[in-house]
Amino acid sequence: MFESAELGHKIDKDRYDKEEPELRRALLKAQYELVKKGEFPVVILIGGVDGAGKGETLNLLNEWMDPRHIQTNAMRPIPPDDLDGRPAMWRFWRALPPKRRIAIFVGSWYSQPLISRVYGETKSAKLDQEISDILRFEKMLADEGTLLLKFWLHLSKDGQRKRFKKLAKSKKTAWRVSETDWKHLGMYKKFKSVSQHLLRETSTAEAPWLVVEGEDERYRSLTIGTTILAAIQRRLDTKSKPKSDALPVVDRASSIDSVSVLDRLDLDQKLEKDAYDDELALLQGRLNLASRNRRFEKLSVVAAFEGCDAAGKGGAIRRVTQALDARKYDVIPIAAPTDEEKARPYLWRFWRHIPQRGRLAIFDRSWYGRVLVERVEKYCGVPDWSRAYGEINDFEEQLVSNRSIVLKFWMQISKDEQLKRFEEREKTPHKQHKITDEDWRNREKWDAYNVAVCEMLDRTSTEQAPWKLIAANDKYFARLEVLRTMVEAVEAAL
Amino acid sequence: MFESAELGHKIDKDRYDKEEPELRRALLKAQYELVKKGEFPVVILIGGVDGAGKGETLNLLNEWMDPRHIQTNAMRPIPPDDLDGRPAMWRFWRALPPKRRIAIFVGSWYSQPLISRVYGETKSAKLDQEISDILRFEKMLADEGTLLLKFWLHLSKDGQRKRFKKLAKSKKTAWRVSETDWKHLGMYKKFKSVSQHLLRETSTAEAPWLVVEGEDERYRSLTIGTTILAAIQRRLDTKSKPKSDALPVVDRASSIDSVSVLDRLDLDQKLEKDAYDDELALLQGRLNLASRNRRFEKLSVVAAFEGCDAAGKGGAIRRVTQALDARKYDVIPIAAPTDEEKARPYLWRFWRHIPQRGRLAIFDRSWYGRVLVERVEKYCGVPDWSRAYGEINDFEEQLVSNRSIVLKFWMQISKDEQLKRFEEREKTPHKQHKITDEDWRNREKWDAYNVAVCEMLDRTSTEQAPWKLIAANDKYFARLEVLRTMVEAVEAAL
Secondary structure: OOHHHOOOOOOOHHHHHHHHHHHHHHHHHHHHHHHHHOOOOEEEEEEEOOOOOHHHHHHHHHHHOOHHHEEEEEOOOOOHHHHOOOOOOHHHHHOOOOOOOEEEEEOOOOHHHHHHHHOOOOOHHHHHHHHHHHHHHHHHHHHOOOEEEEEEEEOOHHHHHHHHHHHHHOOOOHHHOOHHHHHHHHOHHHHHHHHHHHHHHHOOOOOOEEEEEOOOHHHHHHHHHHHHHHHHHHHHHOOOOOOOOOOOOOOOOOOOOOOOHHHHOOOOOOOOHHHHHHHHHHHHHHHHHHHHOHHHHHOEEEEEEEEOOOOOHHHHHHHHHOOOOOOOEEEEEOOOOOHHHHOOOOOHHHHOOOOOOOOEEEEEOOHHHHHOHHHHOOOOOHHHHHHHHHHHHHHHHHHHOOOEEEEEEEEEOOHHHHHHHHHHHHHOHHHHHHOOHHHHHHHHOHHHHHHHHHHHHHHHOOOOOOEEEEEOOOHHHHHHHHHHHHHHHHHHHO | OOHHHOOOOOOOHHHHHHHHHHHHHHHHHHHHHHHHHOOOOEEEEEEEOOOOOHHHHHHHHHHHOOHHHEEEEEOOOOOHHHHOOOOOOHHHHHOOOOOOOEEEEEOOOOHHHHHHHHOOOOOHHHHHHHHHHHHHHHHHHHHOOOEEEEEEEEOOHHHHHHHHHHHHHOOOOHHHOOHHHHHHHHOHHHHHHHHHHHHHHHOOOOOOEEEEEOOOHHHHHHHHHHHHHHHHHHHHHOOOOOOOOOOOOOOOOOOOOOOOHHHHOOOOOOOOHHHHHHHHHHHHHHHHHHHHOHHHHHOEEEEEEEEOOOOOHHHHHHHHHOOOOOOOEEEEEOOOOOHHHHOOOOOHHHHOOOOOOOOEEEEEOOHHHHHOHHHHOOOOOHHHHHHHHHHHHHHHHHHHOOOEEEEEEEEEOOHHHHHHHHHHHHHOHHHHHHOOHHHHHHHHOHHHHHHHHHHHHHHHOOOOOOEEEEEOOOHHHHHHHHHHHHHHHHHHHO
């Protein structure tokens, strides 16, 4: 992997002086075109051996291009504790650029896995798991349209030693070589073997690594510059692919006998008011107690409420929040995305609300919109929602393995019950705000939604984050089901 | 001030049970109307004596209204160090809700000033200064359309003691009374006198305090609920005021002899290429050195670049960034606001980019757009830009008193020089992206812009954050002026 980056590549000054101005002009031009009409963001990773010119490359790219449209993310490996209980990827998600912008990462999602493995803090099995996390993340970025370019600056061990010595000799640059750098030089072999594994496994068709010899500054700069230029130009020239109308590979939704999990749900389960009142108080008490348990400070709850229109999501959510101290929870109503959200990968707007430990985030509608409304209303293409199942499972897995309790409620009512509730809303003055033309339009697509719901339930009900189907024709019954599920999940986790 | 909140106000259960459901319905209805068509955000502060029911009130409001459209900000007084070098108000700015949403603050911009004064960490002069900061902040909120409601829950000393004893007696609630609470009870008198001063001074016409006796839960709840209801209803009923076409009180811009600071600027100051190259290297070296100084880690730099179109802002900025490690700065290009930005007070979108200590934030165009383009193009009303001078001075003062170096550059070229540059841009293929129809339209308003610029310079050039006028007909001269100003300012601050 690194052999061809130890060949002593060199560009002489004459050639550099001739090519650099032209490259620079072209890069700037491509960047302005990106800013003006690019429908994608650019993410550039600069990793590699210390002393191989990561900082210099970063600065050079900012000099060659217009730094006003570049954001620099210098991210150190940080101990997971600093994330306040959020998954490790949270800070990278937060730092993703909107379309038309370039983000350069020095230090990235590769840093922590690499360092931890080299230091022996993690085993190779853990590294392999981290690698597959990275692969899924980068595939998602690529699928969502991000142009992802990954450069690894390499030095031979001798090359690194020479570089450090040279820096250490001059008073002006000695500060740049730290004790850690010398220590890492001593661990060169280990670093090399882990990096090699890491790079090999994460060089994909969408986002291959380009290993660049770091020894000669001119060679390094021209190589990286021309690569970036070509990649941006090529993408700009590609006609943005039309929303594919391709059919999904397998049409999973309609089973031969037309029986679905939804059909099997007994919607008419009921509860009397008295029984409801008693148990409501009981369950709310338990939830309150659990949320004040000292061990709850190490957990968090991410709850997603989905369901048919008028199924009673709002009412169920309020029976939950009533039990909680308002300082501990956020309710996040999901409506149309803002323009800052629209300019980034789909899941970005949910990542921004991931709770700190000791807190609950309650989503009124959620990331499942991708495979429900966006699918049915054709707001996104078939390939987009088809891959969303995997992306969502991945998202939730990260939450769970980070001690979030992930709860997903599907609240189902019958078509008749919905009609009754719609009509009641239209008749009752203080409920009229709850019913719109859109609700009626959605109702006409009942069957299409049904298909989407069933496929969603099939494909995203995982062991760690199973769907809880709520029979919601009776509000009392439904609310207690929700509460009970939540209480039991939190108590079990304490 | 607190006398009428020690009268033993009481509401009996019958009356409460009769009035509460009606109030609740009305509140919910008002909230949905706000969500649907309110063109303003609501900010509710709940402060007061510990044990007087702040937490209970917060939870009750979340129960009465729809928690999906409420955000709760529980903000403890934190030591300024935790802000990473940003002004104390930064975290409150970040937490401001967009229009159509309600934010409830338990713990607010009053907490730290109150506590510090009671503990004797600050003198009364400092408190008075903090009070005037608060007054300006709240006036800005009100002027920008926020409905601000401030409640202070009061208990007599006896009442507080009784409350604590009662809580402490039951095993279920004992955890709610901390040692600090008992300590504060001992300091009751001091707390009372400082609060009294604080509340009196900050009860303004736009945002008066409502002191509420906390003893009786029913009285407290109904009082606060009806107050919020009435305030939201009244505001919803008020026709949103049309953009006022009123003339400014004083037309400061045109001086009798038509001589302005801009006229006095010798635009034709020049520099030869050789001299430029030499000094550029020198100044960039100094800036680089200064930015790596250990003492720089305690400072930050906020630089705003403004100027005529084609005055060379971009070029000047790049000569600055070339001198810096890209990991230390952000360049923030200011274009049209996003919809998340538009839904909040004007300065919000600049507060979100305030740098941590040890960093530089370079704004390409800035908050001065309010008194330049927004004024000239009538994007905002006369009252809006008229008060912006004060708001901006206040903003910059907060930065400066927090060890930010605030630099403001106005880059001026002559009308002839602009024409020359526009025409050159149109002729040169790789510069065509830099010239648009809008530039030509702006040019026609040269005189109107001139008036706005002069008033801006007059009213916002403060001792702590003076404007630096840059004669920019000659690019070399201009760039060095910018660099030199920045270098000298940073060196002086080290």
